[in-house]
Amino acid sequence: MSEMTYRDALNLALKEEMRRDPRVITFGEDVALYEGSFKVTRGLLAEFGEDRVRDSPISENTIAGVAIGAAMGGMRPVAELMTINFALLAMDQLINHMAKVRYMFGGQVFLPMVVRMPSGGGSQLAAQHSQSLETYFMHCPGMRIAYPATPADAKGLLKTAIRDDNPVVFIEHEILYNSKGEVPEDPEFLVPFGVCNVMREGTDVTIVGYGRMAVLSLMAAAELEKEGISCEVIDLRTLNPLDEATFLKSAARTGRAVVVEECWRTAGLGADIACRIFENCFDRLLAPVKRVSGLDVPMPYSRKLEKLCIPSVAGIVEAVREVMAASY
Amino acid sequence: MSEMTYRDALNLALKEEMRRDPRVITFGEDVALYEGSFKVTRGLLAEFGEDRVRDSPISENTIAGVAIGAAMGGMRPVAELMTINFALLAMDQLINHMAKVRYMFGGQVFLPMVVRMPSGGGSQLAAQHSQSLETYFMHCPGMRIAYPATPADAKGLLKTAIRDDNPVVFIEHEILYNSKGEVPEDPEFLVPFGVCNVMREGTDVTIVGYGRMAVLSLMAAAELEKEGISCEVIDLRTLNPLDEATFLKSAARTGRAVVVEECWRTAGLGADIACRIFENCFDRLLAPVKRVSGLDVPMPYSRKLEKLCIPSVAGIVEAVREVMAASY
Amino acid sequence: MESKLRELLSDAELLGFYEQMVLSREFEESCAEQYTKGHITGFLHLYSGQEAVAVGTTAGLQKEDYILSAYRDHAQAIVRGADPNRVMAELFGKATGICKGKGGSMHLFDPKLNFMGGYAIVAGQFPIAVGLAFAAKLKQEERIVTCFFGDGSMNQGNFHEALNWSRVWDLPVLYICENNFYGIGTVVQRASALPALHRRTCGYDIPSEKVDGMDVIAVYEAVKRAAAWIRERQRPYFIEAVTYRFRGHSMADPATYRSSAEQEIWRSRDPIPNFAKRLIDEGITDQAALDEIDARCTARVEEAVRFAEESPWPEDSAVWEDIYV
Amino acid sequence: MESKLRELLSDAELLGFYEQMVLSREFEESCAEQYTKGHITGFLHLYSGQEAVAVGTTAGLQKEDYILSAYRDHAQAIVRGADPNRVMAELFGKATGICKGKGGSMHLFDPKLNFMGGYAIVAGQFPIAVGLAFAAKLKQEERIVTCFFGDGSMNQGNFHEALNWSRVWDLPVLYICENNFYGIGTVVQRASALPALHRRTCGYDIPSEKVDGMDVIAVYEAVKRAAAWIRERQRPYFIEAVTYRFRGHSMADPATYRSSAEQEIWRSRDPIPNFAKRLIDEGITDQAALDEIDARCTARVEEAVRFAEESPWPEDSAVWEDIYV
Ligand SMILES: Cc1ncc(C[n+]2csc(CCOP(=O)(O)OP(=O)(O)O)c2C)c(N)n1
Ligand SMILES: Cc1ncc(C[n+]2csc(CCOP(=O)(O)OP(=O)(O)O)c2C)c(N)n1
Numbered sequence A, B: 001m002s003e004m005t006y007r008d009a010l011n012l013a014l015k016e017e018m019r020r021d022p023r024v025i026t027f028g029e030d031v032a033l034y035e036g037s038f039k040v041t042r043g044l045l046a047e048f049g050e051d052r053v054r055d056s057p058i059s060e061n062t063i064a065g066v067a068i069g070a071a072m073g074g075m076r077p078v079a080e081l082m083t084i085n086f087a088l089l090a091m092d093q094l095i096n097h098m099a100k101v102r103y104m105f106g107g108q109v110f111l112p113m114v115v116r117m118p119s120g121g122g123s124q125l126a127a128q129h130s131q132s133l134e135t136y137f138m139h140c141p142g143m144r145i146a147y148p149a150t151p152a153d154a155k156g157l158l159k160t161a162i163r164d165d166n167p168v169v170f171i172e173h174e175i176l177y178n179s180k181g182e183v184p185e186d187p188e189f190l191v192p193f194g195v196c197n198v199m200r201e202g203t204d205v206t207i208v209g210y211g212r213m214a215v216l217s218l219m220a221a222a223e224l225e226k227e228g229i230s231c232e233v234i235d236l237r238t239l240n241p242l243d244e245a246t247f248l249k250s251a252a253r254t255g256r257a258v259v260v261e262e263c264w265r266t267a268g269l270g271a272d273i274a275c276r277i278f279e280n281c282f283d284r285l286l287a288p289v290k291r292v293s294g295l296d297v298p299m300p301y302s303r304k305l306e307k308l309c310i311p312s313v314a315g316i317v318e319a320v321r322e323v324m325a326a327s328y
Numbered sequence C, D: 001m002e003s004k005l006r007e008l009l010s011d012a013e014l015l016g017f018y019e020q021m022v023l024s025r026e027f028e029e030s031c032a033e034q035y036t037k038g039h040i041t042g043f044l045h046l047y048s049g050q051e052a053v054a055v056g057t058t059a060g061l062q063k064e065d066y067i068l069s070a071y072r073d074h075a076q077a078i079v080r081g082a083d084p085n086r087v088m089a090e091l092f093g094k095a096t097g098i099c100k101g102k103g104g105s106m107h108l109f110d111p112k113l114n115f116m117g118g119y120a121i122v123a124g125q126f127p128i129a130v131g132l133a134f135a136a137k138l139k140q141e142e143r144i145v146t147c148f149f150g151d152g153s154m155n156q157g158n159f160h161e162a163l164n165w166s167r168v169w170d171l172p173v174l175y176i177c178e179n180n181f182y183g184i185g186t187v188v189q190r191a192s193a194l195p196a197l198h199r200r201t202c203g204y205d206i207p208s209e210k211v212d213g214m215d216v217i218a219v220y221e222a223v224k225r226a227a228a229w230i231r232e233r234q235r236p237y238f239i240e241a242v243t244y245r246f247r248g249h250s251m252a253d254p255a256t257y258r259s260s261a262e263q264e265i266w267r268s269r270d271p272i273p274n275f276a277k278r279l280i281d282e283g284i285t286d287q288a289a290l291d292e293i294d295a296r297c298t299a300r301v302e303e304a305v306r307f308a309e310e311s312p313w314p315e316d317s318a319v320w321e322d323i324y325v
């Protein structure tokens, strides 16, 4: 174990996997010489050279498509989209192609590829640069989706993603890059897909989150403890595969649940998580499940307004209190 | 009133609005000379000429963006994307731009534009041509979304869409084009946005659907009537604005609800509809809400397999029976 | 009489070209019939008229070269060696189909033949072709990637990004534009700022040429030359093959946007009878031998239909298979 | 001494060019300071070094012409006439901002000035510009649409689709490429197959030219000529303005990918002192008059900062406003 940032943990995962397997390559806008817009690819060009670490033109759809083709051709590409907002320029290759080719070609091909994309709001980047689009990926079958909340998971999930033979959308939170935590040094340390992380055990209420929302939920739980409310905090870790069993069991036990999503509330993935709890724990629930979500607005620039749009520790605390108060 | 097809009702709406307002224009791939891939734009070029009815290059993102620009410039464009699948090539303009510009420019501009897109599966068009992507639009604030189920609504909603000063994504179901119904001749016949259509009143269970799913729900209700089950069938008509009040009131009254969505189940919009019912009618529900959804698979070509993937009358009937059987 | 053709190819090869074109044509015309009967459903885009492009191109390549196409892909797959039985079964949606009935007409695929797929999103194949070329280059393989596409697809952003990227990274891609003058009902002049499509590559510093896509030999020679050039230099190259589809865009299209005069001119340029005449004129074969080939192709396609008809439907459980590894 | 400049423009106009460039530079340098202080947050892309392009271009246009830009848009908006107070307030996220604090640095907009927005998605402005040009043409207005963009954005599909579409429909678009040689840290030769960017339009039959983007007069003359050409012919035209940004891509970028030798060469080509020298050399003004202008600009920007500081934050309720009409 050593303490490192989420950014460095990702960087280490990339390095370890590139050392282990020469088929692992990476490319994207400014990932090589500039070492990444968020410096996640620092040192890769120097260590692995231009063949395996490449700057691309600003052509997101082609970044995604080149990864598909390279994966078909026997490589294990890790493509970077500079942020998830630009994935909207690549939806054709990601949704129409990446998620479909294995199926439509009758299982004759597989795509061992990863598309990394920093995500999330909170840095006053305004409407076009602050989106949380995880629902778009979770909704579409045919790809895996990982979204680490901690440095250890950042390393372990990215390594698993690179070794997985399915296409993986790998979402990183921009605000978490500088967060620190203990990370196993073992180069065989992997975090399996489809297994929630029970970050904190509790008995009164289940909080389900992912990415930065899991981190905020954990902070909310610490506050709530002071009020004598015992929260179980569950980080989904991967949105696909979804480890439904873990959060359903927890919610059935506590009888109360709050789902925290950074994305827009309407038709967001949180509704599906909440719905699964309602459907499966209907007779065990002591109160309706609550969703804490991003506001249904384009993100405003002004920090005063932006703050209102993103779930906060206070908002989660408030929701938990409401769920505790409600009793049927 | 006269009987006409959904296709002809759309065509009539376009003609009436183009006659009424010279700022209404339409363009897209093969909409002019070829009169539309699904012939919705039949006769428009002949009546309105090349300036107002234009064939475009195959450039979906630009089709959407040109509509944005034309709307900014004072026109009222109705752009056609040949099918909703190709909207994935236009997500940059639709999500990053169309839905954002009014907000990010502080309300100084509005976009009176419509983007029409045929949608849905069921014609053996395989994975890349059979998607139901309504969740992608409903999830994103900043646009209206209409999805007619009947010829009358096809006309009335499209006319409202064209007169609305917000950007509207207008989804049409490919299989409904030939469906027939009574359509008011009045050129001022408009169907307001944000008002559900209670297609059938009932007392035992509420079925909520949209587009072709509403039509199937109505057929299921007719079958269930024979078993003595009285279904209230509600067509959402517009996914944004969402008339939550109508279906919540209905579900609170019947105590049971089935939500029918054509899209993939995971993180689909049906989860949000169901969740709203769970959240708001929690103490009135006699059974958990059930979702009938498209299967979480890329659409297979073979008709034998495809049939399994799309909600059917039998599937809705079955779900209603289960909801009636369950009682807490 | 002295034969120019014989200087290029053996008699067997030349007759092979003829047979492949006839087989493709027969296959497509049979598909039309099966579609009318309701055995084939969905979209059906036929290749009749364009056979010289698929046959000439494929002949100019090596077996290890990758090929990608759009949705008008039957002939390209069959010419590459795909089993007509399994292609027809795919179109019928049967379990024995080349993609287990999951892909249908627009999504043929056979990795053993390095036939890397038919794609139904216009221009969707471009970036995938570039990625395959990148993999091939990294692995220092000899292979090149051939990407078929239509005139209409060149107006998509994907086209531009692929051309630029493949030249910046210098990847072995052979772009084969099948200019049949129409994207559905839109004639090329109404969709492309520069209808001389091969000249579009000037903005990417990619060499290009135009070739008669109704002449299988012309296509073959151009592709062979281009493939060698690419293999040596590891850089992209572009060929515009001027051709014509004899049928509508798909079975749903009566193609009324084309004058009958225009259609007749192009019918007179049908690559099959013209090549047949040349083979006879140059003394390579006679009509009786060609008739025999025709009959063999007819029988081959009949067998494919029979195979498809008799094949089982997929099991319901297949719907959940082949999504994830 | 005889003045070439005077043949083109009045003294007031020439001094106006100078003042606009200085005001832009002062504004940007002040933004950098406010960013360091934490008053401006988010991404901040400064225009220092490129002023001659915005000033020369804007001067070459008519007031009714539309202008669109990317995220590096402060100078373009201010030169067009946007109130520096309200631009600075926007950057501070205040209610008095030009977009009520909702857009920030990357999304300036002022319809009264026909300044139709800064867009932060690379190449996102292209299709919108084409749409505006279509509207203008349909309404038989005299106006043309000027679309600013960077060298890096030309590799996006959007660029290609817009160029093609605007030529096929023949729309009055003036494309102004600001070639500052870098897209973030990637130099143009490593991203563009044809680094001679103005030559990219050959594939679209759109005329183009290259101009010295460090020379405000050269830009002005080229744009004026091009705008007249477009207005008359109702067809697109393309200008590559070769320029340089003196700072990093954004405030977060130390720009270590550029050699100091390279930077010095370009610093020596700074459009402001060079133009000042020319104005003095040609006897149009003297240093004292220019110093006065400089002081006025400094004061103007100080006032803008004060205005922004003293402005109120938006009400919380504003978060729900301006989504729908
Ligand atoms: C992205 C996308 N847009 C539109 C379509 C509908 N469509 C199918 S084929 C076609 C025309 C393509 O023309 P071309 O590239 O010339 O190929 P051809 O059909 O002539 O072989 C169109 C518009 C599609 N499949 N994908
Ligand atoms: C679609 C998209 N991809 C990537 C980015 C990140 N990005 C912002 S600016 C930029 C470089 C653009 O370079 P250029 O067009 O030359 O403009 P310049 O910054 O030099 O003015 C990139 C890659 C973005 N904003 N949008």
Ligand SMILES: [Mg+2]
Binding pocket: C150, C151, C152, C178, C179, C180, C181, C182, C183, C184
């Ligand atoms: Mg064509």
Ligand SMILES: [Mg+2]
Binding pocket: D150, D151, D152, D178, D179, D180, D181, D182, D183, D184
């Ligand atoms: Mg640049």
